[in-house]
Amino acid sequence: MSHGIYRCPRPINEPIRNYEPGSEDRRLLEEALNELRNEVKEIPLIIGGEKIKTDSKKPCIVPHDHQQVIGYYYEASEKEVQMAIDSALQAKAEWEAMPYKHRAAVFLKAADLLASKWRYKMNAATMLAQSKNVYQAEIDTVCELIDFYRFNAYYLEQIYEEQAISPAGVWNRMEYTALDGFVYAVSPFNFTSIGGNLAGAPALVGNGVVWKPASTAVYSNYMIMEILEEAGLPKGVINFVPGNAKTITDIVLAHPEFAGFHYTGSTSVFSSIWKEIGNNIQKYKAYPRIVGETGGKNFIFADESCDQQALAVAMVRGAYEYQGQKCSAASRVYVPSTIWENVKTKSFEMMETIKMGGVEDFKNFVNAVIDEKAFTKITSYIDYAKSSPDAEVIFGGGYDQSKGYFIEPTMILSKTTSFKTMVEEIFGPVLTVYVYDPKDFDATLEACINGTEYALTGAIFAQDRLTIQKLENALKHSAGNLYINDKPTGAVVGQQPFGGSKASGTNDKAGSKLNLFRWINTRAIKENFNPPHQYEYPFMS
Ligand code: NAD
Numbered sequence: 001m002s003h004g005i006y007r008c009p010r011p012i013n014e015p016i017r018n019y020e021p022g023s024e025d026r027r028l029l030e031e032a033l034n035e036l037r038n039e040v041k042e043i044p045l046i047i048g049g050e051k052i053k054t055d056s057k058k059p060c061i062v063p064h065d066h067q068q069v070i071g072y073y074y075e076a077s078e079k080e081v082q083m084a085i086d087s088a089l090q091a092k093a094e095w096e097a098m099p100y101k102h103r104a105a106v107f108l109k110a111a112d113l114l115a116s117k118w119r120y121k122m123n124a125a126t127m128l129a130q131s132k133n134v135y136q137a138e139i140d141t142v143c144e145l146i147d148f149y150r151f152n153a154y155y156l157e158q159i160y161e162e163q164a165i166s167p168a169g170v171w172n173r174m175e176y177t178a179l180d181g182f183v184y185a186v187s188p189f190n191f192t193s194i195g196g197n198l199a200g201a202p203a204l205v206g207n208g209v210v211w212k213p214a215s216t217a218v219y220s221n222y223m224i225m226e227i228l229e230e231a232g233l234p235k236g237v238i239n240f241v242p243g244n245a246k247t248i249t250d251i252v253l254a255h256p257e258f259a260g261f262h263y264t265g266s267t268s269v270f271s272s273i274w275k276e277i278g279n280n281i282q283k284y285k286a287y288p289r290i291v292g293e294t295g296g297k298n299f300i301f302a303d304e305s306c307d308q309q310a311l312a313v314a315m316v317r318g319a320y321e322y323q324g325q326k327c328s329a330a331s332r333v334y335v336p337s338t339i340w341e342n343v344k345t346k347s348f349e350m351m352e353t354i355k356m357g358g359v360e361d362f363k364n365f366v367n368a369v370i371d372e373k374a375f376t377k378i379t380s381y382i383d384y385a386k387s388s389p390d391a392e393v394i395f396g397g398g399y400d401q402s403k404g405y406f407i408e409p410t411m412i413l414s415k416t417t418s419f420k421t422m423v424e425e426i427f428g429p430v431l432t433v434y435v436y437d438p439k440d441f442d443a444t445l446e447a448c449i450n451g452t453e454y455a456l457t458g459a460i461f462a463q464d465r466l467t468i469q470k471l472e473n474a475l476k477h478s479a480g481n482l483y484i485n486d487k488p489t490g491a492v493v494g495q496q497p498f499g500g501s502k503a504s505g506t507n508d509k510a511g512s513k514l515n516l517f518r519w520i521n522t523r524a525i526k527e528n529f530n531p532p533h534q535y536e537y538p539f540m541s
Helices: 024-037 078-097 100-115 119-130 134-161 192-204 215-230 245-253 267-279 308-324 337-352 372-387 438-450 465-474 513-517
Strands: 041-043 045-047 050-052 057-062 065-074 170-178 182-186 208-212 238-240 258-264 289-293 298-302 330-336 391-395 410-414 430-436 457-461 481-484 520-528
Touching: 024 065, 024 119, 041 215, 045 078, 045 215, 057 119, 057 215, 065 119, 065 215, 078 170, 078 182, 078 208, 078 238, 078 245, 100 119, 100 134, 100 192, 100 215, 119 134, 119 192, 119 215, 134 192, 134 513, 182 192, 182 245, 192 208, 192 215, 192 238, 192 258, 192 513, 208 245, 215 238, 245 267, 258 267, 267 289, 298 308, 298 438, 308 330, 308 337, 308 430, 308 457, 330 337, 330 438, 337 391, 337 430, 372 391, 372 410, 372 430, 430 438, 438 465, 457 465, 465 481
Parallel strands: 041 065, 182 208, 182 258, 208 238, 258 289, 298 330, 298 457, 330 430, 410 430, 457 481
Antiparallel strands: 045 050, 045 238, 057 065, 170 520, 391 410
16 A cells, blocks of 8 residues: 555635626536426436335426426335445445545545536536526535535545644544444535535545435436546445435434434424434434534614615625525615615615526526425415515515416515514515614614524624624624625635524534534544553652
C-alpha cells in the first residue's frame, strides 16, 4: 500500500448560470425539458445496486399541468425495507474501511458530473416534477448540491486533521469512524439538493444509508442516485426506497442497528419520529443520532430608517419565490406605519408584474404549488383571512387548480400580531403584514420574538446602526439564519450554514462541519512510548 498526505481541492461555490434567451445553456436546457416531457420514466427502488420493481406503482405528475404523467415510481414494501437495511449494513464494512480520498473522490466526481453532463437533465427534472422555474432549479438541484458535495469533502478533511495534543513520550490520536449501525435519511420535496445531502453527508463519512425521498420528489431524486452510481459509489452504500412513509419508518426505527436519523421536513413529523425513537430506545445497540431541520415562520422586521425599496424587494422575493415553498420563505413582516404606504405601493407595483404559469415559459416568476394537498391547505388559510374581521387580503388571494395547482402571490394585512397567518407555517405564496406604530417598537419586537414556536430565518431592515445592533441582539434566539438588509432566503453552502432551533430543528447546520460531526463516531487512542515500571507515586516516599 502506498501512502501520502493528500489535500482535497479547496472548494468555491458553483457559479449560477443565467439561461438567458439565445444562450447555449438555454438551448440545452430546453432540449432536456422536451426530452423528459415526452417520455414516461420507470423509477425502481435501488437496493444493493439492484433496480427493483414492486407491486405498488405511483405516478409522478407535473404540478403545473397535473394531467401530465412523466413517470411512475415503485413503492417499497416491508420486504424491500429489510433488504435495504441489510444492504446498507453489508456495504458499510468495506466502504468505511476505504481510504478517505477514495470516498471523497466519489462525491467530488458526482459534483463534476452535475456541473457538466447532468446539469440540464437535473434542472429539467426538478423544473417539471417540482414546478420550479429555471433559476430556482439551478440554485437548488445543481449549485447547492454541487456545493454540498465539494464542501463536505473539504470539511471532512478538516475534521480528520483535528488531533489531540501529545506530551513527550506519548502519541495521542483522534480516530474518526462511521456510526455503529446504519443511517436513515428522510427528505422533503422542496429542495432536490437536500435529499442528495441528507443521504450523501452520512455516506461520505463512511456510513451505509437507507434513503426515503418525498413522494413528490422521487423523479428528480432518482437522478441523484444515477449520478452517484456513475461517480462510482459502491453498491449498497445508499439504498433508495420510496414508498409509504409510515410503513418504511416503523420498520427502520424498530431495527437494533438503527444509528442515525437525518431528516428535513415538517416539525410535526419530526416530533412524532423523535417520540418513536424514544419509545424504542431499549432496542438499539447505541443511542441514535437525531438531526432534523424542520419548519419555519420567518420574519422580516423593518425599522423606519430602512431602505424602503430594498425592503419591498425582499418581501416579494423572500415570500413568493418558489411559491413560498422554502423553509426560509418570508411569511410575516412587521412594518412601521410611517413607511407602510410607500412600501405597499412599491411591493404592489412589483407584484402586478409577476407572471404565473408553467416552468416552460421562462417569463413566469411563480409556478404551481407541489400538489393538491398543499393547494387545499394553503388556500384554506387564504379563505380564513378573507372571512376574518381581523385581517384583509390586500393583494392576490385568487387560486385555480383546473390545470395546475396555481395560487396567486397573496398579501394579507393583519390587525393583530397573533392572527393565524402571522403564527402558523403556511408553506405557500402568502405573506402577512403587521403595521405597527413606531411608538410600539419594543412591544412589536417582543411579538416578533415570542409570536411563533419557530426560529429558522429572519431579516432585519434598518440603516440606523443602533437599531441594527438592538435587533440583532434581541433576535438572538429567533433565527438560526439572520439577515441584515437582505431577504431571509437563499443561504449558500460555505457562506451561511443553514438551520434553526426551537421548533425549526436541531440546528446542526446542513453543509457544514457541525453536521458531519453528527455522523461520526470518535475514538481517542493514547499510545505510551515510555510506560511506568513501578506503581508508586513520588508523594508516597
Ligand atoms: P413533510 O413533513 O410532509 O415530509 C417530509 C418527509 O417526511 C417526506 O419524505 C415524507 O414522506 C416524510 N414523512 C411524512 N410523514 C411521515 C411519517 N409519519 N413518518 C415518517 N416520515 C414521514 O414535509 P414536506 O412537505 O416534504 O416539506 C415541507 C416542510 O419541510 C416544511 O415544514 C418546511 O419548513 C420543511 N423544510 C425545512 C427545511 C430546513 O432546513 N429547516 C428545509 C426544507 C423544508
